[in-house]
Amino acid sequence: VDDAAAIDHSVLDTLLETVGGDPGFLSELLDTFFEDTPAQIDAMRRAVGNGNADELRRAAHSLKSNSASFGAQRLAALCQYLEELAKAGALEGTEARIAEAETEYEVARRALESIHADLSAR
Amino acid sequence: MTASRGHILVVDDNRVNRMVLTRALHEQGYTAATAEDGRQALDILRSTAGATVDVVLLDILMPRLDGYGVLEQVKADDGLRHLPVIMISAVDELDSVIRCIQMGATDYLPKPFNPNLLRARIAASLAGKRLRDLELEYLEQVGRVADAAGAVEAGTFALESLDAVAERTDALGQLARVFRRMAREVHAREERLQREVRELRIEIDQSRQAKQVAEITESDYFRRLRGQADDLRRIMDGS
Numbered sequence: 001v002d003d004a005a006a007i008d009h010s011v012l013d014t015l016l017e018t019v020g021g022d023p024g025f026l027s028e029l030l031d032t033f034f035e036d037t038p039a040q041i042d043a044m045r046r047a048v049g050n051g052n053a054d055e056l057r058r059a060a061h062s063l064k065s066n067s068a069s070f071g072a073q074r075l076a077a078l079c080q081y082l083e084e085l086a087k088a089g090a091l092e093g094t095e096a097r098i099a100e101a102e103t104e105y106e107v108a109r110r111a112l113e114s115i116h117a118d119l120s121a122r
Numbered sequence: 123m124t125a126s127r128g129h130i131l132v133v134d135d136n137r138v139n140r141m142v143l144t145r146a147l148h149e150q151g152y153t154a155a156t157a158e159d160g161r162q163a164l165d166i167l168r169s170t171a172g173a174t175v176d177v178v179l180l181d182i183l184m185p186r187l188d189g190y191g192v193l194e195q196v197k198a199d200d201g202l203r204h205l206p207v208i209m210i211s212a213v214d215e216l217d218s219v220i221r222c223i224q225m226g227a228t229d230y231l232p233k234p235f236n237p238n239l240l241r242a243r244i245a246a247s248l249a250g251k252r253l254r255d256l257e258l259e260y261l262e263q264v265g266r267v268a269d270a271a272g273a274v275e276a277g278t279f280a281l282e283s284l285d286a287v288a289e290r291t292d293a294l295g296q297l298a299r300v301f302r303r304m305a306r307e308v309h310a311r312e313e314r315l316q317r318e319v320r321e322l323r324i325e326i327d328q329s330r331q332a333k334q335v336a337e338i339t340e341s342d343y344f345r346r347l348r349g350q351a352d353d354l355r356r357i358m359d360g361s
Contacts, residue, residue, distance in 0.1 A: 011234060014234065014235075014236060014237075015142070015234065015235075017237055018142060018145075018146045018149075018235050018236070018237040018240070019142060019145045019146060019149065020145065020146070020148075020149035022145075025145055028141070029138055029141055029142065032137055032138050032141060033138055036137055036138070057183070058135075058183055058184075058185060061183045061212075062135065062136050064212065065136055065138075065139060065212060065233055066136065066138050066139075068212065068233060068234050069138060069139070069142065069233065069234045069235075080212075080214060
């Protein structure tokens with residue numbers, strides 16, 4: 001998977017513009033994203049284990065929102081699919097989708113860390 | 123430090139969204155408070171701090187109490203129902219947004235956030251709220267003029283009760299000033315009339331006394347007595 005293609009840079013540009021063009025603050029946001037995402041993936045797995053569709057829906061929704069904010073469109077699409085499955089109460093097969101999302105998150109994270117490093121160097 | 127253009131309550135369980143919106147609002151000259159779920163949002167709105175909130179940015183999917191629950195309670199609360207609520211939503215949540223707008227939400231803001239859209243939606247909601255605030259103030263002041271009319275009839279009118287309304291530069295302010303002036307004139311005329319009535323009463327009493335004296339002094343009995351007194355006076359004088 002192409003790391004660079006994992007991120008839509010125009011979305012990141014808009015995010016930077018939204019927070020007043022402050023690369024330091026964008027770095028803080030990325031740190032928060034890296035900190036919160038593993039917990040959200042864990043929450044999704046736990047929700048599936050407990051058969052809790054509402055909890056899966058909320059965790060997938062939150063990760064979808066964050067992924068879309070940072071331009072991680074493939075990850076956002078996977079999370080949206082998980083959210084829709086959870087909304088329909090269809091938990092079967094979601095574990096594999098969560099694993100896919102986790103893999104895609106690793107790709108997106110590498111791409112974003114590279115951007116993060118550039119921002120920190122400014 | 124420049125004055126805030128408005129105070130916004132950001133309600134979202136997502137930490138990144140709260141950070142982005144708070145920062146974006148500060149960049150645009152607003153102050154912001156945050157809540158992590160619907161219950162916390164309602165606690166803030168119903169506290170004294172809630173009175174300073176001009177607009178609520180409200181996520182839909184949240185733990186404990188979701189956006190629908192918050193919206194329902196806000197709209198059922200007389201003190202909050204006119205507060206503009208902008209729903210935060212992903213582009214794939216349009217059905218939810220429509221439901222929220224049917225429930226009374228003012229507008230919606232799609233995620234990921236666009237700064238220009240955020241600016242436009244907040245400005246439009248604030249303009250609507252300020253118009254509504256002016257309308258409420260106007261109605262409250264019309265009520266004061268109506269109360270003043272009742273107080274004049276009951277004789278309990280206090281001139282200072284219309285001071286705030288009279289400061290307005292519009293037609294209502296002019297009405298209050300004219301009303302106050304007329305009430306002052308009516309009061310002064312009433313006092314003058316009361317004074318005149320008191321003076322007339324005194325005159326009437328004096329006139330009545332004079333008439334009673336005249337009735338006595340002009341009677342035959344009095345004339346006879348006076349004649350007898352004159353006779354006695356002459357006898358005593360030896361004339």
